[in-house]
Structure formats: structure tokens, C-alpha cells
Amino acid sequence: RRGEMAKLTQLIDNEVFRAYATYTAIVLLKMMLMSLITAYFRVTRKAFVNPEDAASFGKGESAKKYLKSDPDVERVRRGHLNDLENIVPFVGIGLLYALSGPELSTALLHFRIFTGARILHTLAYLIPLPQPGRGLSWAVGYSVTFSMAYKVLKTAWLL
Amino acid sequence: RRGEMAKLTQLIDNEVFRAYATYTAIVLLKMMLMSLITAYFRVTRKAFVNPEDAASFGKGESAKKYLKSDPDVERVRRGHLNDLENIVPFVGIGLLYALSGPELSTALLHFRIFTGARILHTLAYLIPLPQPGRGLSWAVGYSVTFSMAYKVLKTAWLL
Amino acid sequence: RRGEMAKLTQLIDNEVFRAYATYTAIVLLKMMLMSLITAYFRVTRKAFVNPEDAASFGKGESAKKYLKSDPDVERVRRGHLNDLENIVPFVGIGLLYALSGPELSTALLHFRIFTGARILHTLAYLIPLPQPGRGLSWAVGYSVTFSMAYKVLKTAWLL
Numbered sequence: 001r002r003g004e005m006a007k008l009t010q011l012i013d014n015e016v017f018r019a020y021a022t023y024t025a026i027v028l029l030k031m032m033l034m035s036l037i038t039a040y041f042r043v044t045r046k047a048f049v050n051p052e053d054a055a056s057f058g059k060g061e062s063a064k065k066y067l068k069s070d071p072d073v074e075r076v077r078r079g080h081l082n083d084l085e086n087i088v089p090f091v092g093i094g095l096l097y098a099l100s101g102p103e104l105s106t107a108l109l110h111f112r113i114f115t116g117a118r119i120l121h122t123l124a125y126l127i128p129l130p131q132p133g134r135g136l137s138w139a140v141g142y143s144v145t146f147s148m149a150y151k152v153l154k155t156a157w158l159l
Numbered sequence: 160r161r162g163e164m165a166k167l168t169q170l171i172d173n174e175v176f177r178a179y180a181t182y183t184a185i186v187l188l189k190m191m192l193m194s195l196i197t198a199y200f201r202v203t204r205k206a207f208v209n210p211e212d213a214a215s216f217g218k219g220e221s222a223k224k225y226l227k228s229d230p231d232v233e234r235v236r237r238g239h240l241n242d243l244e245n246i247v248p249f250v251g252i253g254l255l256y257a258l259s260g261p262e263l264s265t266a267l268l269h270f271r272i273f274t275g276a277r278i279l280h281t282l283a284y285l286i287p288l289p290q291p292g293r294g295l296s297w298a299v300g301y302s303v304t305f306s307m308a309y310k311v312l313k314t315a316w317l318l
Numbered sequence: 319r320r321g322e323m324a325k326l327t328q329l330i331d332n333e334v335f336r337a338y339a340t341y342t343a344i345v346l347l348k349m350m351l352m353s354l355i356t357a358y359f360r361v362t363r364k365a366f367v368n369p370e371d372a373a374s375f376g377k378g379e380s381a382k383k384y385l386k387s388d389p390d391v392e393r394v395r396r397g398h399l400n401d402l403e404n405i406v407p408f409v410g411i412g413l414l415y416a417l418s419g420p421e422l423s424t425a426l427l428h429f430r431i432f433t434g435a436r437i438l439h440t441l442a443y444l445i446p447l448p449q450p451g452r453g454l455s456w457a458v459g460y461s462v463t464f465s466m467a468y469k470v471l472k473t474a475w476l477l
Contacts, residue, residue, distance in 0.1 A: 012258045012315055021255040021315035025308045028248040032301065035244060049237065056290050078367065084243060084402060085353060089346040091251045092409045096339040099330045131374050142350065149343045156330055156339035171417045171474055180414040180474035184467045187407040191460065194403060208396065215449050243402060250410045 016107045020098035023111035024091055027118055031087050034080035037126070038073060045070040079125040083118070086138070089145050090114055097148035100155040110144050117141035175266045179257035182270035183250055186277055190246050193239035196285070197232060204229040238284040242277070245297070248304050249273055256307035259314040269303050276300035334425045338416035341429035345405050345436055352398035355444070356391060363388040397443040401436070404456070407463050408432055415466035418473040428462050435459035 011017055041047070047070030048054040054066035094114075098107065117140040124134035170176055200206070206229030207213040213225035253273075257266065276299040283293035329335055359365070365388030366372040372384035412432075416425065435458040442452035 012255075012260065015317060017258075018315040018317040021259075021311055022317050024251055024255065025311045025315075028251050029305075029308055031244075032248050032304065035301070050234075050287065050293075052287050052290050052293070075368075080244065084247065085349075085398065088247060088402065088406060088409075089350050091247075092346050093343055095254075095413075096330075096342065099335075100339075101330065128368065128370050131370050134370070142353070145350065146347075149347055152339055152343045156336040156343075158333060158336040158340050171414075171419065174476060176417075177474040177476040180418075180470055181476050184411055184414065184470045184474075187410050188464075188467055190403075191407050191463065194460070209393075209446065209452075211446050211449050211452070239403065243406065247406060250406075254413075 015104050016098050016102060019104065019108050019111055020094055023115050024094060027087050027090065027115055030119060030122065031080070031083040034076060034083060034122075038076045038080065041070065041073045041076055045072060047073050075125065075128070079122055082121070082125070082138070086121075086141055086145070087118065090141070090148075093145055093149045093152060096152040096156065100152050102151060110148055114141050114144040117144065174263050175257050175261060178263065178267050178270055179253055182274050183253060186246050186249065186274055189278060189281065190239070190242040193235060193242060193281075197235045197239065200229065200232045200235055204231060206232050234284065234287070238281055241280070241284070241297070245280075245300055245304070246277065249300070249307075252304055252308045252311060255311040255315065259311050261310060269307055273300050273303040276303065333422050334416050334420060337422065337426050337429055338412055341433050342409055342412060345408065345433055348433075348437060348440065349398070349401040349405050352394060352401060352440075356394045356398065359388065359391045359394055363390060365391050393443065393446070397440055400439070400443070400456070404439075404459055404463070405436065407467075408459070411463055411467045411470060414470040414474065418470050420469060428466055432459050432462040435462070 012021065042053075046057055046066045047068050048057075048066050051063070051067065054063045057063065057066050094111070097110070102110075117137045121134060121137040121141065123129070124137055128134070171180065201212075205216055205225045206227050207216075207225050210222070210226065213222040216222065216225050253270070256269070261269075276296045280293060280296040280300065282288070283296055287293070330339065360371075364372075364375055364384045365386050366375075366384050369381070369385065372381045375381065375384050412429070415428070420428075435455045439452060439455040439459065441447070442455055446452070
């Protein structure tokens with residue numbers, strides 16, 4: 001069992017894989033942060049969807065008025081869904097890319113640009129910045145994932 | 160090719176990785192179950208979004224009345240989306256965590272608590288239980304993923 | 319470092335893993351395509367959610383009228399969410415399945431049927447085809463993921 005563990009540890013010791021692990025953990029934590037921001041706006045705006053949540057803030061009729069939609073809550077939720085739509089492909093394709101043997105410097109360039117773009121996307125969504133701020137940050141992250149997918153398909157292609 | 164296959168099999172033979180594979184399959188199957196529950200409520204409540212779905216249950220005007228929103232359907236869908244938002248980070252960070260060389264007992268503790276918390280979260284959402292039942296089960300799963308991310312970043316950190 | 323890189327490359331050299339990488343990249347790219355189709359419909363239908371997006375197409379009152387919901391946009395978005403709900407389990411369980419040592423031919427059968435079913439699902443959603451076209455394509459993809467999960471749990475089971 002010691003030998004197997006050593007082999008597993010080699011994966012996390014590989015520099016490209018370590019870079020993948022670092023940036024994947026960061027973007028997933030950033031995505032998880034959206035839940036806390038949603039909760040913050042729901043509580044401060046008193047805007048809930050579930051009757052059992054509203055009931056924590058008032059009884060009977062007074063609870064019902066907290067069952068409402070709030071533009072700030074909906075904005076964070078749209079940002080969260082956009083994260084899911086874009087970070088899921090990054091995590092999946094990025095793993096395959098990290099295993100396809102790229103140069104460390106090229107891999108770091110991909111991971112850094114994607115992570116930076118997604119942080120900018122969240123800021124552009126929440127502030128909000130005028131367009132094309134959010135659109136561009138989305139397109140940059142999208143292109144990075146596309147570039148990694150190209151490398152994966154070129155290396156692994158077996159249909 | 161035999162040698163490569165042997166090496167691959169070593170990964171699934173590693174106990175921490177086997178535990179990760181088991182719990183990941185379980186939570187992903189649990190998440191997939193939400194689709195079936197949504198379909199069940201859509202059919203029994205006759206509440207559809209797509210005209211072509213409603214058309215299976217009535218013609219013309221009678222089909223149109225099945226194009227409606229139903230609180231039970233919406234509740235399951237919110238639970239499903241919450242699963243996506245929380246199980247995706249668990250699967251991604253959990254993989255890196257399993258490869259970061261944790262003790263088997265520590266890893267099992269993380270995987271078991273997360274899986275239990277997400278099952279409780281679904282029950283709390285669907286029954287529904289009064290708060291803070293759902294909130295606490297969400298927070299426990301969230302904290303487990305956060306704890307695994309900390310271990311990943313401590314082990315792999317390469318920015 | 320050379321030795322580690324060699325070991326990593328072995329993973330991508332394994333034929334089952336290469337097949338997994340190919341089909342995973344394809345289905346994730348297909349999912350990413352939904353973002354472009356949503357953007358296309360939002361721009362051609364002039365149907366936006368964010369005021370800063372509508373502002374690119376008109377000023378003041380004229381911008382406000384572009385803040386509307388459009389059935390084609392909503393249809394693509396439902397297809398996108400359905401992709402997330404089904405492709406996430408495929409990518410996660412598929413990785414574990416590829417590492418559980420299946421026969422190449424069996425693995426290819428799983429990956430090919432899933433990918434074909436999801437492409438048909440998108441076509442059935444966007445055209446739209448009458449039911450049970452979309453329902454069946456969804457069920458086929460779902461069953462493939464379920465079958466892979468069974469193999470993973472049989473091989474890895476460690477609770």
C-alpha cells in the first residue's frame with residue numbers, strides 16, 4: 001500500500017498538476033463564495049423563495065411579505081449560474097489538459113488567465129460594470145477553455 | 160498496454176481513491192435522482208414548461224392549461240440547482256484532495272460527512288423541514304469542501 | 319521531473335482514458351455551445367435581463383423595452399441547464415469509470431451512446447421535436463451514466 005500511495009503522491013508532485021490543483025481550488029472556492037453573497041442579499045433584502053426561510057424573519061402575514069424577488073439577489077444568482085456554466089468545463093477540460101503533458105509555462109498561462117477572467121467577470125456582474133466589461137471577461141475565460149480543449153483533442157483523440 | 164492498464168488500476172486500488180470514487184458516485188446518483196423527482200411532480204401535477212411536453216397530456220386549449228408553474232416542481236428544481244452548486248465543488252476539490260495524500264480515516268470522515276449532509280439537505284428541502292434544518296445541512300457540506308480545499312492548497316500550492 | 323512527466327503521460331496514453339478525454343471534451347464543448355446560442359437569441363430577439371446589456375442596444379426608455387423574456391432564449395437556457403444536470407454526472411462518474419479498468423470496446427460503447435444521446439437531446443430541444451423524442455434521448459444518456467456508476471461502485475466500493 002505504501003508503494004501505491006507514493007505513486008498517487010507523484011501526481012500531486014508534478015508541477016503542471018500542482019498548478020491545475022491550485023487554480024481549480026481557487027476558482028471553485030470563488031464559485032462557492034456566490035452562495036454566501038446570495039445568502040447575504042436574501043437576508044439583508046429580506047427576499048426569500050421558501051416559506052420556511054421567510055418564517056425565520058416573521059410570522060403569518062408578516063412572513064408572506066418576505067416571499068419576494070429582489071434584483072440584487074437575482075443578479076448574484078445569474079452570476080452563480082454563469083460560473084457553473086463556465087467553471088465546470090474548465091475543471092473537466094483542465095484536468096485532461098494537465099494530463100496531456102503541456103509545458104508548465106503554457107499551462108500556467110492558461111490557468112492564470114482563466115482565473116483572472118472569472119474574478120473580473122464576477123466583479124463586472126456584481127458592481128455592475130457597463131458592457132462590454134462583463135462580456136469580454138466571459139469571452140476570455142471561454143477562449144482559454146477552448147484552447148485547452150483543442151490541446152486535449154489533439155493529444156488524446158480516440159473516437 | 161498491459162503495463163499501462165496495471166498502472167491505471169493502481170489508482171482505483173488505492174484506498175483513499177476508492178473511498179472518493181464510492182462517495183462521489185453516491186452523491187452524483189443522488190443528484191441525478193432529482194431529475195426523476197422533478198419529472199414525477201411535473202407529470203402528477205400536470206405542470207410543464209415546454210408546449211411539446213404538455214401536448215402529451217391534452218390537445219389544443221386543454222394542453223395550454225398544463226403550461227403552468229407548480230410550487231412542488233419549483234421546490235425540487237431549487238434543490239437540484241443547490242446540488243449542482245455544492246456537489247460540483249465537492250467532486251472537483253475532492254478529487255484533488257484524494258490525490259493530495261490524506262490519511263484514509265481523515266478522508267473517509269470528510270466524504271461521509273459531506274454525503275450525509277447532502278442527503279439531509281435534500282430531505283430538509285423536500286419534506287420540508289423548518290429552518291435551520293436545511294441551512295445547517297448546507298453549511299456542514301460547505302465546510303467539508305472548504306476543509307478539503309485547504310488541504311489541497313497547502314499540499315499543491317503553485318501559483 | 320522528466321520521470322514524473324512520463325508517468326503522467328502514461329495516463330493520457332492509455333486507450334480507455336484517451337477515449338474518455340475525447341468524448342468528455344466533445345460533450346463539454348457541446349455544452350459550452352449553448353452559451354453562444356443563448357447570446358445569439360438574446361441579441362437577435364433583443365431580450366435581455368441585465369440593464370447594462372440592454373443599454374448596448376438603446377438609451378433610456380428604448381433600452382427598457384429590451385428587458386424582456388423571450389421564449390426562444392428561455393428554451394436554450396433550459397437545454398443548457400439540462401446539460402449541466404446530466405453532463406456533470408457523466409464527467410465525474412465517467413472519469414472514475416475510465417479508471418476502473420473497463421474493456422476499451424465497452425467503454426467506447428458507453429461514451430459514444432452518451433455523446434450521441436446528448437447531441438440528439440439538444441436537437442430535440444431546439445428544433446423542437448415532438449415528445450417522446452427529447453424524453454428518450456434524455457433517458458438514454460441517463461441510463462449510460464447509471465451503468466457506469468454501477469461499474470464504479472462494483473469495482474471501488476469502500477464506504
